[in-house]
Amino acid sequence: MTAARVGIGGPVGSGKTALIEAILPHLAAAGIDTAVITNDLVTDEDAERLRRGGQLPPERVLAVQAGACPHTVIREDPTLNIAAADRLERDFPGLDLILIESGGDNLASTFSPDLVDFWMFVIDVAGGDDIPRKKGPGILQADLLVVNKADLAPHVGVDLPLMLDQAQAVRGGRPVIATVCRRDQGVAGILDLLRREVLFR
Numbered sequence: 001m002t003a004a005r006v007g008i009g010g011p012v013g014s015g016k017t018a019l020i021e022a023i024l025p026h027l028a029a030a031g032i033d034t035a036v037i038t039n040d041l042v043t044d045e046d047a048e049r050l051r052r053g054g055q056l057p058p059e060r061v062l063a064v065q066a067g068a069c070p071h072t073v074i075r076e077d078p079t080l081n082i083a084a085a086d087r088l089e090r091d092f093p094g095l096d097l098i099l100i101e102s103g104g105d106n107l108a109s110t111f112s113p114d115l116v117d118f119w120m121f122v123i124d125v126a127g128g129d130d131i132p133r134k135k136g137p138g139i140l141q142a143d144l145l146v147v148n149k150a151d152l153a154p155h156v157g158v159d160l161p162l163m164l165d166q167a168q169a170v171r172g173g174r175p176v177i178a179t180v181c182r183r184d185q186g187v188a189g190i191l192d193l194l195r196r197e198v199l200f201r
């Protein structure tokens, strides 16, 4: 058995790391053995944040430094990420799930099918309710679209139900989940989907 590899992409600051922080306790409660790979440009910032958070033993968080456009190492040449995932599987036999967080990127970023079995794209309401209508490849092609920071909708003049409807329409009805990762809202729904579609348990 190999671990499921799940990508998490999306624009800078949309809440990719916050989503990982929010979902780790759900995964632990469900007995799903998890490790994480982070991708930053030239630092280990996100990995350090997750290690400090203490939700996983520090050795279960590996950092990949992209050094270039973030999508290069998750799409064009995912060698570094594949090597990191293989290493985690070797070091932790019985691993169920590897979450691979991309560096913050643009709406065109996608994951190579050589790297992941499933990937989600995280946008946030503060980026504007026109983002789904722009139909970037990330929004159209991701297995799951997460619309985070739903709590900010009233403050930034976004009609959240309309934004979700439009997201669903451009994605032909494929899954869209609204979250407030900071308050653990909507995150259980992401776990349910991963269990159904990827973990099969």
Ligand SMILES: Nc1nc2c(ncn2[C@@H]2O[C@H](COP(=O)(O)OP(=O)(O)OP(=O)(O)O)[C@@H](O)[C@H]2O)c(=O)[nH]1
Binding pocket: 010, 011, 012, 013, 014, 015, 016, 017, 018, 019, 046, 103, 104, 105, 148, 149, 150, 151, 152, 179, 180, 181, 182, 183
């Ligand atoms: N209001 C609100 N803020 C949030 C939520 N989720 C994340 N944030 C905040 O948004 C900011 C960015 O969150 P991160 O988790 O660092 O976002 P990221 O996508 O990992 O960022 P990069 O790795 O830099 O691309 C932080 O200040 C978070 O506290 C949310 O649901 N609601």
